[in-house]
Amino acid sequence: MKPALDLHSASLQLQGRAVLDEVSVSVPFGTHLAVVGRNGAGKSSLLRLMAGRLKPTRGQVLLGGLDLAALPGPQRARQIAVVHQHEQAHGQLRVRDYVALGRIPHAAAPPCESAQVVDASLAHCRLTALQDRRVGTLSGGELQRAVIARVIAQQPRVLLLDEPTNHLDLRTRADMLDLLAALDVTVIAALHELSLVQRFAHRVLLLDAGRVAADDAPARVFTPELVRGHFDIDVFHLPLPDRARPVAVFEAPEPVRSS
Numbered sequence: 001m002k003p004a005l006d007l008h009s010a011s012l013q014l015q016g017r018a019v020l021d022e023v024s025v026s027v028p029f030g031t032h033l034a035v036v037g038r039n040g041a042g043k044s045s046l047l048r049l050m051a052g053r054l055k056p057t058r059g060q061v062l063l064g065g066l067d068l069a070a071l072p073g074p075q076r077a078r079q080i081a082v083v084h085q086h087e088q089a090h091g092q093l094r095v096r097d098y099v100a101l102g103r104i105p106h107a108a109a110p111p112c113e114s115a116q117v118v119d120a121s122l123a124h125c126r127l128t129a130l131q132d133r134r135v136g137t138l139s140g141g142e143l144q145r146a147v148i149a150r151v152i153a154q155q156p157r158v159l160l161l162d163e164p165t166n167h168l169d170l171r172t173r174a175d176m177l178d179l180l181a182a183l184d185v186t187v188i189a190a191l192h193e194l195s196l197v198q199r200f201a202h203r204v205l206l207l208d209a210g211r212v213a214a215d216d217a218p219a220r221v222f223t224p225e226l227v228r229g230h231f232d233i234d235v236f237h238l239p240l241p242d243r244a245r246p247v248a249v250f251e252a253p254e255p256v257r258s259s
């Protein structure tokens, strides 16, 4: 089977600046990929390339083996769903109608089929009881779940998320990533919260100044050497009795104090 998304030596220049440089990455169907890197490393730009919002200056982006740039918009919208860092508020809409916006690319589907998909999306995101509330009355965590329910209702093959856990407390962040981990589609998420990456990702793509610095399983990317070299912080892998795998703790080194 062709990979869901395939970037071949994709480079991106914006206003004369090299933002991405020869990025090659192949994401098979069903893979959950975390994109990490320091501020300005190019994570959002990479997601915008993958969404077809930007075209590579050089190289190619393929969706299911087809050139993304040549795909008609509606076909692209049926296959790729995007959650932006700052989602537009639809405060007056009821939660159910907001989630139903995800069905727009499937306008030709029978209404009863779309209603079933919306029901299932609400249930998956534990929003059934809140479906008649106005979006503007939801808490930050509930709103994020509604955003995810909307993109699940879109039934994409590839789901792209830019910092989906921003502004959420630690428990709600973990819930959000567990929700994404349970999805049987290709999920690519830019994440800053490194300690939560293993909760969701099969693979980690580490970007540094627009280049791929590592692309591997979380345990092979979050080594003390790579983490220190690319984030300037330390990582400690702590075995805990009730956890299946060591817990990764990320800590900035303490400042050197003069005595």
Ligand SMILES: Nc1ncnc2c1ncn2[C@@H]1O[C@H](COP(=O)(O)OP(=O)(O)OP(=O)(O)O)[C@@H](O)[C@H]1O
Binding pocket: 014, 015, 017, 019, 037, 038, 039, 040, 041, 042, 043, 044, 045, 046
């Ligand atoms: N439209 C633009 N024109 C010029 N430069 C841009 C543009 N958009 C982004 N950049 C630059 O490209 C680089 C990568 O930006 P990008 O937003 O992709 O990084 P990021 O890893 O998502 O950062 P953050 O973690 O801070 O959100 C940055 O140096 C940014 O200033």
